[in-house]
Amino acid sequence: MTVRTRFAPSPTGYLHVGGARTALFSWLYARKHGGKFVLRIEDTDLERSTVESVNAILEGMTWLGLEYDEGPFYQTKRFDRYDEVIQGLLDKGLAYRCNCSHERLDKLREEAMKRKRKPRYDGHCRHRGVSPDEPHVIRFRNPETGVVAVDDLIRGRVIFNNEELDDLIIRRTDGSPTYNLTVVVDDLDMAITHVIRGDDHLNNTPRQINILRALDANPPQYGHVPMILGDDGARLSKRHGAVSVMQYREAGFLPEALLNYLVRLGWSHGDQEIFSVDEMIELFDIDAVNKAASSFNTDKLLWLNQHYIKQDDPKRIAHLLSPQMGNLGIDPAQGPDLVAVVEAHQERARSLVEMAEMSAFCYQDFETFDEKAAKKHLRAAAREPLERMREALAGLDEWTQERLHDLVEQVSASLELKMGKVAQPLRVAVVGRAASPGIDVTLYLVGKQACLRRIDKALAYIRQREANAG
């Protein structure tokens, strides 16, 4: 039997990290077993489903590289099929029409709560033979006794008592089918062998198994993955910052970093932290998924992102960095080769946004000196070194990293100063702050004209300061 898994989001928002991880686990399981991964859009809630959401979900999956083998299938296009199944259930007496009013249902619920009992439908219409001509819903006739055992791939065996369950609505008054029916029919029709989904569905599973049994079908295997919480342990939501997968792209994360982070959230393979997609496929094991919910930790994601930025081909990083530079109003074509800029910053940035910010100086003059850096390095003592450097740089005909390196060393030596006494003021003069790549690369990337211009500005700053002091 070939493994077939699926991801079945309802298009009522973007693809969030919890959904992405569920999709990832499902996808990995299919890939690992040489199976198929199906995408199904659960859009039976006509009120809340939107095409924008569908597109956002598709976009997120594409970015992460979670390609599906079949679909997307839309439930709204399968209403005839659901009707057919519902009619079959009705014919066999496994479902019935119900015209209980909302008022009656509300009252029932209220009373059950008052009696400290679980609210459940009392089966009022079970044998009333409600006419098909009047408005009605259709309920599934759930077994009244016995138990349903769910042998969950992650949770182990979970037992539910049928007495706890009630006759759920499978078709609304307007004729549309509901979730618990459509999911069962679809998983059956799409021959899904392993249902890997969020654990908010664990409670639905016994109902779905009962419907499956009514349909004379064998239930698939289930695996309920725990949810993801925010840094503070509360359910992940907008107030935790980025929850949408696409927000992570905007924030300068690499898809492989997010994937690596997500796969390690709730799953592990010994002490290994870094997983390529191929390794994930090879090593992933649904049994090893944790039962407990886990908290999202952006610091660790950042660490992984830095790891992948360091490791990646500078050309690819440059390609991804370009739009981030654009967001800063910089056209990378107007200045040094972006690939060289990337190579200079690859070990320093945790995200592409950071990289864009820290390398902006290569393309544009800064407005003001960093206050602390200027105070410390742009003082009287730096005046001579800067003047000497300016002179040397102005006379340099071959603007290469090697020559620049030699030059800084020569000037330091001739002034009998440590290299830092020259490099630091120079760095602040040229980038506006105290941190940048090696001084030679920094000068090289900034370019001759900008270097001279900015050194002049720094010298003016020092003179101004001396004037104020004196």
Next chain:
RNA sequence: GCUCCCUUCGUCUAGUGGUUAGGACGCUGGCCUCUCACGCCGGUAACAGGGGUUCGAGUCCCCUAGGGAGUACCA
């Protein structure tokens, strides 16, 4: 309320009856060094609580507490 699920450092986790409870992120001390970062070496910090079972329990059982999910003509 009721049903179901969960509980090892701050966070992600290893651990399947005998470990100085390991790794990673973070934080932190040091080395490297023209700064920052990288890298390297070190430190910090956990078995929710209580009962059992056992020669021995983070590991098995029960209870309590604390989290979470469901309890819709949402999915």
